[in-house]
Structure formats: structure tokens, C-alpha cells
Amino acid sequence: MSSETPRKSLMEQILETTFDKLDTSEIFKPQNVQQLRDLARNDNFRSYNRIIEALKSDLGEDDETS
Amino acid sequence: MMKLLELEIQNIRGIRELIITPKGNNFVIWGPNGSGKSAVVDSIDFLLTGEISRLTGRGTRGISLNDHGPHIDCDPEEAWVRGVFQIPNIDEPIELRRCIKSSSLLEYDTSFSDQLEPVLEVAQRGQHVLTRRDILRYITAEASTRAKEIQEILNITEIERIRSALRRTITNLERDKDAALQVVENAKGRVNATIQQDKYKIESVLEFINNNREILSGSPITEHHSSRLKEGLEPPIMKPSLVTLNLRMLDRDIVNIRKISTELHKKEITKHEKELGELLDTFKREPSLLRELACLELIELGIKLIDETGSCPLCDTEWTPGELIKYLEEKQKKAREARKIKTRITAVSSTLARITDTVIPSLEQIINSADVLDEKEIVEELRSWLSKLEHFSDALKSPIDDYVPESYPREEIPTLFFPHRGSKILEKIQKRAHDEFPKTTPEQDAWDSLTRLEENLKALEEAHEQYEKAEIPFNRARSLYTTFIETRDEILQNTYDEVRDRFVDIYRKLHGTDESGFTASLAPLEAGLNFEVNFYGRGNHPPHALHSEGHQDSMGVSLWLALSEYLIGGVIELTILDDVVMSVDSGHRRQTCNLLASDFPDKQFLITTHDKTWVSQLKNGGVVDSSGILEFYNWHIDTGPQTNYQPDMWVRIEEDLQRNDVPSAAQKLRRGSEDFFRAVSDALEAKITFKEDYQWELGDYLPAAMGRYKDLLKIAKASAQSWGNKELFDTYQERDSIRSQIYDRSAAEKWAVNASIHYNNWTTFSESDFRPVIEAFQDLYALFFCAKCGGLLHLTKVDNIPQNVRCNCGEVNWNLVKK
Numbered sequence: 062m063s064s065e066t067p068r069k070s071l072m073e074q075i076l077e078t079t080f081d082k083l084d085t086s087e088i089f090k091p092q093n094v095q096q097l098r099d100l101a102r103n104d105n106f107r108s109y110n111r112i113i114e115a116l117k118s119d120l121g122e123d124d125e126t127s
Numbered sequence: 128m129m130k131l132l133e134l135e136i137q138n139i140r141g142i143r144e145l146i147i148t149p150k151g152n153n154f155v156i157w158g159p160n161g162s163g164k165s166a167v168v169d170s171i172d173f174l175l176t177g178e179i180s181r182l183t184g185r186g187t188r189g190i191s192l193n194d195h196g197p198h199i200d201c202d203p204e205e206a207w208v209r210g211v212f213q214i215p216n217i218d219e220p221i222e223l224r225r226c227i228k229s230s231s232l233l234e235y236d237t238s239f240s241d242q243l244e245p246v247l248e249v250a251q252r253g254q255h256v257l258t259r260r261d262i263l264r265y266i267t268a269e270a271s272t273r274a275k276e277i278q279e280i281l282n283i284t285e286i287e288r289i290r291s292a293l294r295r296t297i298t299n300l301e302r303d304k305d306a307a308l309q310v311v312e313n314a315k316g317r318v319n320a321t322i323q324q325d326k327y328k329i330e331s332v333l334e335f336i337n338n339n340r341e342i343l344s345g346s347p348i349t350e351h352h353s354s355r356l357k358e359g360l361e362p363p364i365m366k367p368s369l370v371t372l373n374l375r376m377l378d379r380d381i382v383n384i385r386k387i388s389t390e391l392h393k394k395e396i397t398k399h400e401k402e403l404g405e406l407l408d409t410f411k412r413e414p415s416l417l418r419e420l421a422c423l424e425l426i427e428l429g430i431k432l433i434d435e436t437g438s439c440p441l442c443d444t445e446w447t448p449g450e451l452i453k454y455l456e457e458k459q460k461k462a463r464e465a466r467k468i469k470t471r472i473t474a475v476s477s478t479l480a481r482i483t484d485t486v487i488p489s490l491e492q493i494i495n496s497a498d499v500l501d502e503k504e505i506v507e508e509l510r511s512w513l514s515k516l517e518h519f520s521d522a523l524k525s526p527i528d529d530y531v532p533e534s535y536p537r538e539e540i541p542t543l544f545f546p547h548r549g550s551k552i553l554e555k556i557q558k559r560a561h562d563e564f565p566k567t568t569p570e571q572d573a574w575d576s577l578t579r580l581e582e583n584l585k586a587l588e589e590a591h592e593q594y595e596k597a598e599i600p601f602n603r604a605r606s607l608y609t610t611f612i613e614t615r616d617e618i619l620q621n622t623y624d625e626v627r628d629r630f631v632d633i634y635r636k637l638h639g640t641d642e643s644g645f646t647a648s649l650a651p652l653e654a655g656l657n658f659e660v661n662f663y664g665r666g667n668h669p670p671h672a673l674h675s676e677g678h679q680d681s682m683g684v685s686l687w688l689a690l691s692e693y694l695i696g697g698v699i700e701l702t703i704l705d706d707v708v709m710s711v712d713s714g715h716r717r718q719t720c721n722l723l724a725s726d727f728p729d730k731q732f733l734i735t736t737h738d739k740t741w742v743s744q745l746k747n748g749g750v751v752d753s754s755g756i757l758e759f760y761n762w763h764i765d766t767g768p769q770t771n772y773q774p775d776m777w778v779r780i781e782e783d784l785q786r787n788d789v790p791s792a793a794q795k796l797r798r799g800s801e802d803f804f805r806a807v808s809d810a811l812e813a814k815i816t817f818k819e820d821y822q823w824e825l826g827d828y829l830p831a832a833m834g835r836y837k838d839l840l841k842i843a844k845a846s847a848q849s850w851g852n853k854e855l856f857d858t859y860q861e862r863d864s865i866r867s868q869i870y871d872r873s874a875a876e877k878w879a880v881n882a883s884i885h886y887n888n889w890t891t892f893s894e895s896d897f898r899p900v901i902e903a904f905q906d907l908y909a910l911f912f913c914a915k916c917g918g919l920l921h922l923t924k925v926d927n928i929p930q931n932v933r934c935n936c937g938e939v940n941w942n943l944v945k946k
């Protein structure tokens with residue numbers, strides 16, 4: 062171990078790689094993935110309601126389905 | 128790389144005032160239990176993280192940093208720690224200070240923030256501190272607990288929480304999607320009612336459209352979209368008074384409803400309702416099933432979190448080990464059974480709902496016709512029929528909460544769909560309609576049919592659109608979840624592979640030939656970890672299954688060192704081993720010293736221990752020198768521990784000689800030599816004459832160690848000769864010659880040491896008589912050390928065959944294997 066840059070925590074590694082994979086997925090829009098990244102950084106995915114908002118972020122306001 | 132140069136502690140947890148100066152080197156603090164050693168560890172912890180981890184977590188309720196961080200009777204503002212560190216990417220040492228009163232504030236030169244923050248972030252994870260408690264927690268614990276503890280040290284317990292949040296996201300979006308699907312099914316039911324089909328088929332819808340279009344002289348269409356239904360068609364000409372009732376459509380709705388009254392349909396409806404009632408009755412008889420189902424996720428998580436104490440991980444209630452797991456597993460079994468029942472309830476109620484949805488639209492149309500005919504009583508009866516059916520349909524949407532079988536006596540269920548007076552009512556309406564309204568033209572029928580279908584399809588298209596909007600986030604949630612799980616497994620597997628290889632390497636070095644074929648397996652298991660080790664080539668087993676406790680402890684230390692190196696290496700080289708000596712098998716402590724000195728040259732170990740022998744071993748093993756050993760003793764509540772840097776034995780002997788106190792000097796030499804040559808005998812595997820009372824002394828160790836050294840040097844010479852390496856042979860020859868001279872001198876003098884102790888005639892020795900003895904022993908000691916790294920020479924073996932005599936740095940490395 063000679064690197065002087067801290068190794069990212071496993072959680073960070075997992076989330077970042079997950080988002081990188083989503084970037085190349087056709088079913089996600091860039092804004093969905095960006096919002097998920099922000100959410101992971103700022104909220105650490107504590108609220109699933111916010112995750113839902115991120116997944117719907119490109120679908121407009123009138124997306125109430127329930 | 129972060130190393131500790133100096134540490135000052137004021138009024139923290141049992142220490143009044145202390146300054147130590149490790150200068151970036153290994154440092155040992157030793158003393159009896161309760162002497163304040165761990166307070167040094169707590170202080171470093173506090174300085175770097177703002178918390179004292181021992182004051183947080185399980186079993187620390189009622190303990191706070193503010194009240195219990197400062198030394199007793201001290202105010203928080205009087206309790207502080209200051210450290211001087213070498214930090215990566217900063218040339219000059221940096222000073223950090225933190226006070227308990229404002230624990231979140233770390234005082235330092237903020238111009239170094241960029242370099243310091245990543246280091247503090249890593250320190251926050253606490254992966255640089257190993258305590259005895261940690262080892263117990265994740266090696267000698269139950270398998271499930273160990274996995275959890277390893278996850279904790281990897282700071283990945285968060286993974287399970289995030290996985291759970293993502294899973295919950297899917298569940299919520301699935302509920303939205305299912306609700307939207309229900310609207311689609313309802314809309315399809317209306318289309319089916321209009322075109323009189325049992326199941327929705329696009330071909331049938333198109334056929335219906337094109338048949339009616341043909342009547343209206345329209346060309347066929349290939350797309351059944353509502354906007355294209357009447358494309359190119361003109362409405363037929365009709366008298367306004369005749370447009371209020373379409374006989375043909377009325378007949379069609381009546382046929383629809385009558386279908387339900389056939390015996391076949393009655394049987395099907397009764398059969399499904401009976402099954403639904405029985406399934407719901409299971410929950411009614413045992414309401415706890417639903418409660419278990421609601422708690423399934425919590426129960427499953429709870430089972431994973433129970434540790435070796437068996438206590439409840441949520442409320443800390445004590446349980447006999449194994450009992451809580453048994454209790455929760457019973458609950459889990461029930462919850463899974465409940466889940467099966469719930470799935471079947473959903474399937475049966477959906478079938479009933481589909482049948483209901485084909486009746487309701489036709490019934491609504493017939494009510495309209497009855498209204499036109501001004502059949503008030505019949506309208507009331509029909510509305511009551513519709514209302515009951517709608518109520519039934521609503522209850523089927525959430526059957527567990529809303530469906531009350533008692534409200535629908537089984538024998539009356541068929542009448543819900545088709546009441547006893549149903550035939551008479553329908554006959555009457557049909558007859559009056561046919562008597563009073565003329566038959567409509569085929570064109571009018573066709574136009575009205577297309578109009579109704581147009582409305583049905585619009586509703587269906589809108590429902591589809593809403594469903595797609597619900598399906599997109601649901602599919603994304605599923606993809607996010609599966610990608611997360613897939614990535615988690617990949618990254619954890621890579622991590623475990625890397626850690627496993629290093630763990631095996633360290634463990635083999637600790638156990639030498641005893642475990643030269645040792646292997647291990649670390650594999651992700653869901654969010655957990657399956658950790659197994661090979662037992663002497665007889666397959667993989669959990670560490671506690673077959674290995675002795677001593678071996679398990681060595682595994683604990685090895686695994687922690689591997690994990691710690693993986694996680695913080697290159698950033699924080701300060702590694703704290705807080706009283707872990709008990710976790711090192713006594714037979715492997717010397718190897719542990721060698722390992723710490725040789726395999727982790729860049730690390731700075733701060734070691735606390737209550738074991739004096741371990742301190743000697745650390746010193747003799749070259750892990751630490753005399754200036755890095757501090758003794759804590761005589762702890763008192765008012766003063767904290769008294770401290771004593773233990774000077775080198777030669778320094779203390781010299782002090783005795785300066786006072787012409789030969790007896791004290793001789794005694795120190797004898798005692799020290801006894802410890803030293805015991806360590807040498809162990810390191811070189813010298814043969815010592817067995818004594819039943821186990822009371823070996825210098826007279827046993829010294830000749831054994833010297834003889835072994837001589838023999839090994841002889842083997843090394845023979846080896847060099849066999850390889851034809853003359854240069855090496857000459858080196859060994861020269862060393863042997865020095866050895867011989869030193870042996871002669873020390874052998875001549877050693878009686879003096881013995882005499883001075885044994886016969887109590889030391890008073891006759893003067894300082895000048897004793898000095899040559901000291902010098903001879905100093906030279907003798909030097910033979911067994913490496914002049915470069917200061918480590919004791921030791922024997923290495925492979926498959927129990929001696930291979931080398933070497934030091935930790937490799938400067939001394941005698942090959943013992945002949946060509």
C-alpha cells in the first residue's frame with residue numbers, strides 16, 4: 062500500500078459503480094441518475110420516497126398513479 | 128502516511144496529564160489492568176474522531192462523552208488531547224487539538240484542510256484500532272455474528288440498510304403499478320362488455336370495429352385506437368326522438384348479464400368465493416400471522432444481528448444464547464406461510480374481480496335504458512343490484528382489509544351477480560323497450576356500438592398511459608436494485624479475495640510449518656459474508672468448528688491486520704493494538720513480533736498490554752526499542768497512572784556500576800540474560816534439557832542457545848560450500864571465528880555471574896572486576912541480533928525442515944539448505 066489517496070469506502074465504491082452502470086442503461090435518463098447520485102451523497106438513501114422521486118424525475122408532475 | 132510523533136493528554140478517562148513522544152516509531156505502553164493504558168487509546172480515538180468509541184454502541188446507555196470522557200471530577204473544558212502527526216502530502220508535522228467541551232471542533236492550521244480531511248475521513252471509520260473486544264466479537268463469535276462484525280469493520284452495514292431502502296422502493300412502486308393495472312383491467316372489462324367477449328382480445332376488438340364500419344360503408348382499419356374508430360365515417364341520419372334507446376345494444380347487455388346466471392358461471396363464482404373465504408379465515412383464526420408477515424423483514428434482519436450473547440439486538444433484553452434465534456425462526460416460518468396465503472388471496476380475488484368487471488358496465492347501461500322507459504321501481508332495484516356488486520368489487524381490491532365473508536353469505540353470492548328477480552326485471556325492460564321503441568337501423572346500431580366502444584377505448588388508452596407511467600419507475604427501481612446487488616457482490620468479492628490472500632499470507636507466517644497449507648474462503652452471502660478456513664487439508668469449515676481457540680485468535684489478528692491494511696493502508700499508518708496479546712497464542716508470539724517488524728515496516732504500532740513477557744518479546748523481536756516502552760503503574764484516582772520509561776538493561780547496569788554496586792548489576796545481568804536467552808532459545812529452537820518442575824534458568828538457556836547458534840552456523844557453512852559459494856562461506860567463517868572468540872570470553876566470565884548470585888560472594892567484586900563480564904555479554908548478545916534492524920535472529924522452516932536463519936529485515940539470512 063503505497064498510495065497516498067484514501068481508498069474509497071466500500072459503500073462509496075458500490076454506489077459509484079452502480080450509478081456508472083445505470084448511466085449506460087437505456088431505461089434511465091441522465092437526470093434520474095444524477096438525482097440518485099445527489100441523493101446518495103446528501104441523503105445517503107435514507108428516504109425511499111426521495112428515491113422514488115428521482116426515478117420519476119423525468120415523468121412530469123401528473124404522474125400520480127396510486 | 129499518518130504517523131504519531133507526539134501525544135499530550137490532559138484529564139481524559141483516568142489520565143491526569145501525560146506526554147509521550149513516539150516520533151513516528153512503534154510504541155508500547157504496559158502496566159496492570161486498570162492502570163490507564165486504554166485511556167491513551169481513547170484519547171487518540173477522541174482526537175481523530177471527536178468521539179470515544181468505547182462510550183458509544185451497545186451496552187453504553189446512559190454514558191456520554193461530556194460526562195464520562197473527562198477524568199473524574201474534571202470539567203469538559205479541562206479535558207483535551209493534543210497530537211503532533213506526520214500527515215501525507217504535508218512536509219512539516221501538523222498539530223491537532225480537541226477539547227471534550229467542544230468535541231466536534233478539531234483545532235489545527237486550516238491551511239492544511241485539503242490534506243487533512245481525507246485522513247480524518249478514514250480515521251472516522253475507526254479501522255486503525257484493534258481491541259481484544261473486537262477480536263472476540265468477530266472471530267470467536269457465532270458465524271452470523273462474525274459476518275456482521277467483519278462487515279462492521281468494513282463499514283458495510285450501511286449496505287444492508289440501503290438494500291432495504293431500494294427493496295422498499297420497489298414494493299411501493301409495485302403497488303402503484305398494480306393499482307394502475309387494476310384500472311386497465313376495469314377498462315378492458317368495459318370493452319369486453321361492449322363487444323361481448325369473455326377475455327380481452329385485440330383481434331376481436333378489431334373485428335367488432337370493422338364489422339360495424341362495414342355497415343357504415345367504411346373501410347377496415349388495422350389499429351384499434353379510439354381516434355381512428357370512426358375515421359372516414361358519417362353518422363347515419365335519424366330522427367332525434369328515436370336516438371334515446373338502442374334495442375340491439377340493450378339486447379346485447381342483457382345477454383351479457385344473463386351469461387353470469389348460467390350454472391357454469393355460478394359454480395365458478397361460488398368455488399372462488401369459497402376459497403377466498405377459507406383463506407381469509409386462516410388469518411382470522413390466527414391474527415398473529417398477519418403481524419408476523421408485517422414484521423418479516425424485521426424478523427429476518429433481527430436473526431442476522433443476534434450475536435454470541437444471544438441478547439436482543441433491538442432492546443438489549445438478555446436471552447439464553449440460541450433461544451431468541453429459535454423464537455424468531457419460528458416467527459419467520461409463520462410469516463413465510465402467511466406470505467403464501469396472501470399471494471393466493473390476491474390471485475383468487477383478482478379472478479372474481481375480473482368477472483365482476485364484465486357485469487358492471489352492462490348493468491349500468493341497462494339502468495340507463497330503464498331510466499328512459501321511466502321504470503322507477505326497476506331502476507331502484509337495478510341500482511341496488513349495481514351498488515351491491517360495486518361494493519363487492521371494491522372489497523376485492525384489498526380483500527384482507529375489506530372483504531368480510533360474513534357480509535356475503537356463500538349461498539347468496541350467485542344472487543349478487545344475478546338476483547332472483549333478475550330474469551323478470553330484464554324481461555320486463557326488454558319487452559317494454561321492444562314494444563315502445565322501433566328497431567333501429569343497422570347503421571344506427573353500428574354507429575351507437577362504435578360510439579360506446581370509442582368511450583371504452585379512450586378510457587382504456589388513458590389507463591394504459593397511466594400504467595406505463597407507473598411501470599417506468601417500477602422497472603427503474605428493479606434495475607437499480609439488481610444493479611446494486613450485482614455490484615455489491617462484485618466489489619465485496621474482489622475485496623474479500625484481496626483480503627483473503629493477505630490474511631492467508633499473514634496467518635501462515637504466524638503459524639509456520641504448522642499451517643503451511645492453510646487456505647481460506649471468504650465469499651459474499653447476500654449482504655453478509657461466508658467465512659471458512661481449511662482445516663489441515665480436510666475441507667473448509669467455519670473458523671470455530673475445528674480450530675483451537677488459540678488458532679482462532681491468531682486468525683482474528685491476521686484477518687484484522689489484512690482488513691486494516693486493505694482499508695487504511697497508505698493513509699493512516701498508525702495502528703493501535705489495544706491489549707490484544709491474550710489473543711495471540713503463546714506459542715506464536717515470537718512469530719507475531721517477527722511479523723509486525725518484518726511485514727509492516729511502514730506501519731507505526733501503538734501497543735498496550737498488561738503482559739511484561741510480551742513487552743520483552745516485542746523488544747527482542749525488534750518491534751520496539753527501549754525508548755518506545757512506557758510503563759504505567761500505581762494508578763490513583765487523583766493522579767492517574769505513574770509512568771516510567773524503562774531504560775535499557777545496559778544503562779541500568781551502568782548506573783549500578785557507577786555506584787560500584789556490583790551485586791545489583793550482576794543480578795540485573797543474570798535476570799536480563801535469563802529472559803534474553805530464553806527468547807533466543809525459542810527463536811532458534813534450541814534444545815533444552817527437560818525438567819519436570821519447568822523451572823529452567825540461565826544455566827539451561829545460555830548453553831542451549833549458544834550451542835544452537837554454533838550448530839546452525841556450521842550448517843550454513845556446509846550449505847554455502849555445497850552451492851560452491853565461497854564468498855558466502857568466507858562470511859560465515861569469519862562470523863564463526865568472531866563467535867568462537869566471544870564464546871571463549873563469555874564462557875570464561877560467566878561463572879562470575881553465577882558465583883555472584885549463587886554464593887553471595889559478590890561483595891568481593893569491584894566495578895573493574897565486573898566490567899569485562901559486562902562487555903563480554905554485550906558482545907555475546909550482539910551475535911544474536913541483526914545490526915541493521917535490531918531484530919532477534921530466528922529460524923524459519925518449511926514443512927518442519929529448517930530453511931534459514933534470518934532477521935526481520937533480511938540483512939541476516941543464512942541459507943541452511945544444501946544443494
